Amino acid sequence: MDRRKFLKTSGLAAGGAAALATPAIAQSAPAVKWTLTSGFPKSLDTIFGGATVLAQAVSEATDGQFQIEVRATGEIVPTPGALDAVKSNTVQAAHTCSYYHFGKDPTFAIGTAIPFGLNSRQQQAWFYHGGGNELMNDFYKGYNIIGFPGGNTGAQMGGWWRKEINTVDDLKGVKFRAGGFAGAVLSRLGVVPQSIPAPDIYPALEKGTIDAAEWVGPYDDEKLGFYKVAKYYYYPGWWEGGANVHFFFNLDEWNKLPKSYQAILKTAAAMANIDMQAKYDAVNPTAIRSLVGKGVELRQFSPEILDACFKAANDTYAEITAKNEAFKKIYESLKAYRADAYLWSQITDGTYDNFMMAQQRSGVL
Amino acid sequence: MDRRKFLKTSGLAAGGAAALATPAIAQSAPAVKWTLTSGFPKSLDTIFGGATVLAQAVSEATDGQFQIEVRATGEIVPTPGALDAVKSNTVQAAHTCSYYHFGKDPTFAIGTAIPFGLNSRQQQAWFYHGGGNELMNDFYKGYNIIGFPGGNTGAQMGGWWRKEINTVDDLKGVKFRAGGFAGAVLSRLGVVPQSIPAPDIYPALEKGTIDAAEWVGPYDDEKLGFYKVAKYYYYPGWWEGGANVHFFFNLDEWNKLPKSYQAILKTAAAMANIDMQAKYDAVNPTAIRSLVGKGVELRQFSPEILDACFKAANDTYAEITAKNEAFKKIYESLKAYRADAYLWSQITDGTYDNFMMAQQRSGVL
Numbered sequence: 001m002d003r004r005k006f007l008k009t010s011g012l013a014a015g016g017a018a019a020l021a022t023p024a025i026a027q028s029a030p031a032v033k034w035t036l037t038s039g040f041p042k043s044l045d046t047i048f049g050g051a052t053v054l055a056q057a058v059s060e061a062t063d064g065q066f067q068i069e070v071r072a073t074g075e076i077v078p079t080p081g082a083l084d085a086v087k088s089n090t091v092q093a094a095h096t097c098s099y100y101h102f103g104k105d106p107t108f109a110i111g112t113a114i115p116f117g118l119n120s121r122q123q124q125a126w127f128y129h130g131g132g133n134e135l136m137n138d139f140y141k142g143y144n145i146i147g148f149p150g151g152n153t154g155a156q157m158g159g160w161w162r163k164e165i166n167t168v169d170d171l172k173g174v175k176f177r178a179g180g181f182a183g184a185v186l187s188r189l190g191v192v193p194q195s196i197p198a199p200d201i202y203p204a205l206e207k208g209t210i211d212a213a214e215w216v217g218p219y220d221d222e223k224l225g226f227y228k229v230a231k232y233y234y235y236p237g238w239w240e241g242g243a244n245v246h247f248f249f250n251l252d253e254w255n256k257l258p259k260s261y262q263a264i265l266k267t268a269a270a271m272a273n274i275d276m277q278a279k280y281d282a283v284n285p286t287a288i289r290s291l292v293g294k295g296v297e298l299r300q301f302s303p304e305i306l307d308a309c310f311k312a313a314n315d316t317y318a319e320i321t322a323k324n325e326a327f328k329k330i331y332e333s334l335k336a337y338r339a340d341a342y343l344w345s346q347i348t349d350g351t352y353d354n355f356m357m358a359q360q361r362s363g364v365l
Numbered sequence: 366m367d368r369r370k371f372l373k374t375s376g377l378a379a380g381g382a383a384a385l386a387t388p389a390i391a392q393s394a395p396a397v398k399w400t401l402t403s404g405f406p407k408s409l410d411t412i413f414g415g416a417t418v419l420a421q422a423v424s425e426a427t428d429g430q431f432q433i434e435v436r437a438t439g440e441i442v443p444t445p446g447a448l449d450a451v452k453s454n455t456v457q458a459a460h461t462c463s464y465y466h467f468g469k470d471p472t473f474a475i476g477t478a479i480p481f482g483l484n485s486r487q488q489q490a491w492f493y494h495g496g497g498n499e500l501m502n503d504f505y506k507g508y509n510i511i512g513f514p515g516g517n518t519g520a521q522m523g524g525w526w527r528k529e530i531n532t533v534d535d536l537k538g539v540k541f542r543a544g545g546f547a548g549a550v551l552s553r554l555g556v557v558p559q560s561i562p563a564p565d566i567y568p569a570l571e572k573g574t575i576d577a578a579e580w581v582g583p584y585d586d587e588k589l590g591f592y593k594v595a596k597y598y599y600y601p602g603w604w605e606g607g608a609n610v611h612f613f614f615n616l617d618e619w620n621k622l623p624k625s626y627q628a629i630l631k632t633a634a635a636m637a638n639i640d641m642q643a644k645y646d647a648v649n650p651t652a653i654r655s656l657v658g659k660g661v662e663l664r665q666f667s668p669e670i671l672d673a674c675f676k677a678a679n680d681t682y683a684e685i686t687a688k689n690e691a692f693k694k695i696y697e698s699l700k701a702y703r704a705d706a707y708l709w710s711q712i713t714d715g716t717y718d719n720f721m722m723a724q725q726r727s728g729v730l
Contacts, residue, residue, distance in 0.1 A: 029394070060628035061426060119718055120486065121519070121646050128640055129647035154486070155717040217713065236717035263425035264629070270636035275493055281486050282494035285705035288712065298712070306720055310729075335730070340650035342718075342725035347653065347663070348582065350722060352520040352601035353484055353707075355671055357715060360707035364675075365700070 032066045032261065034253070037086075039079040039096025039245075041199050042072045044220050046279050050151035050245055050272045051095035057268035058261075066261055068093060079197040086248050087144045094248045095150055098136075099180030100195075104143075106320050107327045109181035110334060111136050111147065113243040115313040117334065120152045120242035120277055122341045127244070130337045135330045144251045148269035151245040151276030154284075156237030157221065158301055159214025160205065160230035165301075168308045177201050177213035182239030188312040198224065205229050216243075217280065218287035233296050238309055245276065397431045397626065399618070402451075404444045404461025404610075406564050407437045409585050411644050415516035415610055415637045416460035422633035423626075431626055433458060444562040451613050452509045459613045460515055463501075464545030465560075469508075471685050472692045474546035475699060476501050476512065478608040480678040482699065485517045485607035485642055487706045492609070495702045500695045509616045513634035516610040516641030519649075523599030523666055524579025525570065525591040530599075530666075533673045542566050542578035547604030553677040563589065570594050581608075582645065583652035598661050603674055610641065 036055065040048040055068040077085045082094040083101050098111030110117075118126055126132035127149050140147050159178070165171060172190035176183075183193025194210050204210045206229045213230070214237060215221050227233070247269045254262065292298065301309075321328040359365050401420065405413040420433040442450045447459040448466045463476030475482075483491055491497035492514045505512050524543070530536060537555035541548075548558025559575050569575045571594045578595070579602060580586050592598070612634045619627065657663065666674075686693040724730050 057628060057632045061625055061632060063623075063625045116721065116724075119714070119721070121642060124639060124643040125646035128643040155714040157713050218709075235713040236720065237713060238717060238720070241717045241721070258428075260426055260428045263422060264632075267422045267426060267629075267632045267636045270639055271632045274489060274635055274639035277486060278489040278493040281490035281706065281709075282702075285702075285709035288709050289705070300716060310724065314729075337647075337650075338721075339725060339730040340654070341646065342721050342730055344583075344646075344650035344653050345718065346722040346725065348522050348600040348602060349484065349520040350718065351665060352603060352606045353710065353715065354719075355601065355603070356481065356484070356606070356703075356707050357711040359481075359675065360704060360711065364679075365704040365707055 029062065029065050029260075030258065032257070034066075034068045034092035035076065036068050036070050036093035036095055036247075037076045037082050037091045038070060038072050039082055039094065039100060039197075040073055043223060044198065046220060046276065046283065047151065047153070047216065047245060048072065049279065050276045051247075053272040053275050054095070054150065054247060054265075054268045057271055058264055061264045061268070062261070066264065070095075073197060073199070083143060083145070083248065086250050089250045089253065092250050092253045095245060096248070097180065097243065098147065098246055098248075099243075102181055102184075105139075105326065106181065106184070106324060107139050107330060109184075110327070110330050111140075111244070111246055112180055113240040114181050114331070114334075115185045115239040115316075116241065116310055118242050118338055118341065119345075120154045122338065122345070123152060123242040123244050124149065124273070125341065126334060126337050131333055132330075132337075135333055139326050139330065140248070141251065145248045146251050146254050147246045147248045148266060149244050149273045150247040150269050151273055153216050153240070153243045153245075153280055154277060156240040156243055157214065157217050158234035158237045159212055160221070160226040161212040161232045161234055161299075162230045163211075164232055164299060165234075165305065167302070168305055171305070174212055175210040177204065177210050179214065179240060179243070182214075185239065185309060185313045185316050188315065189308060202226065202229070217284050218291055219280065219283040222287050222291055227291055227294055227296050231295070231297050232299050233291065234299050234301055236301070238301070238306060244273075247272070394427065394430050394625075395623065397622070399431075399433045399457035400441065401433050401435050401458035401460055401612075402441050402447050402456045403435060403437050404447055404459065404465060404562075405438055408588060409563065411585060411641065411648065412516065412518070412581065412610060413437065414644065415641045416612075418637040418640050419460070419515065419612060419630075419633045422636055423629055426629045426633070427626070431629065435460075438562060438564070448508060448510070448613065451615050454615045454618065457615050457618045460610060461613070462545065462608065463512065463611055463613075464608075467546055467549075470504075470691065471546065471549070471689060472504050472695060474549075475692070475695050476505075476609065476611055477545055478605040479546050479696070479699075480550045480604040480681075481606065481675055483607050483703055483706065484710075485519045487703065487710070488517060488607040488609050489514065489638070490706065491699060491702050496698055497695075497702075500698055504691050504695065505613070506616065510613045511616050511619050512611045512613045513631060514609050514638045515612040515634050516638055518581050518605070518608045518610075518645055519642060521602035521605040521608055522579065522582045522586065523602045524577055525586070525595035526577040526597045526599055526664075527595045528576075529597055529664060530670065532667070533670055536670070539577055540575040542569065542575050544579065544605060544608070547579075550604065550674060550678045550681050553680065554673060567591065567594070582649050583656055584645065584648040587652050587656055592656055592659055592661050596660070596662050597664050598656065599664050599666055601666070603666070603671060609638075612637070 051070045082096045099109040102109040177194040416435045464474040467474040540557045542559040
């Protein structure tokens, strides 16, 4: 544990008329120091980087008065301990995926991504203007935390597989490291899901403790080296069509902040949110070329597998909504938006992108 | 003109040791009041709203010390005058589309959207992590302005047409209101392009001064009432695959700001940037249903038309790059990224979205 939090007001407090003339400044720029635990290792500059984008923006906006020290996974607590660490105020903040905590309650899965959920843009629409973030925060309140979207990866890849899988039968018995809620769905099809943080995936795959593993996409995956021990790189990662990382803050600490610092944090979180997707979209195109150059074999999940997984996901949601009110309420909001959003997105965005993709394949872009 | 700018430092300056102990706070929270001219009318809460999102975030982050008064198009200057007004410091800021100014130099078109350019996510990747924003700001410097991305619309619709157009021949002689750089391409195919700000489009279409018009997409277009006077709603708007609005600041005024205020502005611009796309994606799905319910006929541009337009766009770029160094440099950066990005986006994002769209059409989402 490295608990180093202190909150003190600056020495600027002035009495009498001066205080009346300048209350905002005197009251609003206290020195605040927070510690943030990231769910990710420093080596992954994309997903780890979201926290440093936030910390730097907050520091600059406050002339260094509000400092957030960013610590990598494992330095203070391991990834699965991040939420409890924020809840108990061991750290004041975390930057991680809510779905790592679906074991506490499956509702946590919805904050990041659920199988066959929203894509990256739709996720933002639902969070910011579809009531999604308010619904998630009503739920997070029970854990004494408040969350803000803090980065999206886009649709992830479907992971690294040692053997080709063509049919649903091929999935049976495969020990597969999968993020978040994918395991709950895949286990219905015979997969043996594994929950392993980023730094431990490669050794497990190398030793054969697991048969397949997914992380995010080409840029991160190339860094983690999976291509050296598994040849087939599948897509799409249907369990994470637009996975969102979050900033979580201890609710009492959040409530103690001056309104201006709350505004700065919220704004900086939004910047980190758009910045991470932009970074992934900037670096993944080069990485996928590099991987293919190294002999990686790209494979698309077969229609049979996708259809079976879609059905298994819906069966999973039916079971959970029957017994979990919080999940039901939030899932139904997301589902209603998803149907409308995918009607709309195939009209102009979809036809535009499909036309441009066809030009790319024709070599004329 | 309503020129009301003043910049004054707060009355907090203290001498001697106190000043040394608290320089950041004393120096960094001056009262600043800026005026921003929007390129859009207040009635379009989506695209006009980006400026109010920024102004509110900046005010909250500074406890009201940095105020940005947002004025609608025409209140101070009309839309085409926004850039000159910022350049001359009549206003300190504008929130508008750079491509409204392509008459000064076609390079301005690239900041918003060029025909068959980047989609919304790719646009952010290129701006933030592909050198796009730096390249555009090198160019904007010549106009004494600095720009930050401040909202995207997604792929726009292809506008409202009184008659069906099926062939390239059908385009000949059509007087079409089109944003930005579309006219330069469409005129090669016989279209007579018209440049008209939002509030004046409907009367022109109603009176028959023009034959067809495009604005953005379902939500804005429904408000502007085009469906009452033109029945066919085409897609995709290939001239704006991911149109980006910008915040422009007078460069001298920007340079005068304390570093903390610059950081706050930059962060707030990024929030407004992601927020506008999220809002469009939240409201457009409902609006497209509403429009179809009112009898609007959706039509996809034919492959013949799209192919001819793509060729005409490339011919246009070849002509301009041969004689405009600034355009050439920036266009080539965008083009290189576009080819890579559309290779990548068809792998996992593309297959995920296409699978989900198929589910939507099957009625199972």
